[in-house]
Amino acid sequence: MSWEMKLHGHVRAVEGALRHPDGSPDIAAYGRIAHRERDAAVVAAVQDTARSLRAMWSSIWRVLGGSLGRSGRIRSNAPLRG
Secondary structure (H helix, E strand, O other): OHHHHHEEEEEEEEOOOOEEEOEEEOOOHHHHHHHHHHHHHHHHHHHHHHHHHHHOOOHHHHHOOOOOOOOOOOOOOOOOOO
């Protein structure tokens, strides 16, 4: 068995194909791998979107000076008119 190794009851050939002990390809294993990778991609996309939304709201909050819900006035460096 120099060109293959056992992996969780399956035989993995050098080219990386998951196979049953009888040599046939393990389609279910590929399905599990695909589902796991898809789930990881969805989680990463949701986390990236959440990070972007937090950054956007943080920027908006800084621009408005944290005045949302208070006086309703945007802070600026201009002097107040009396």
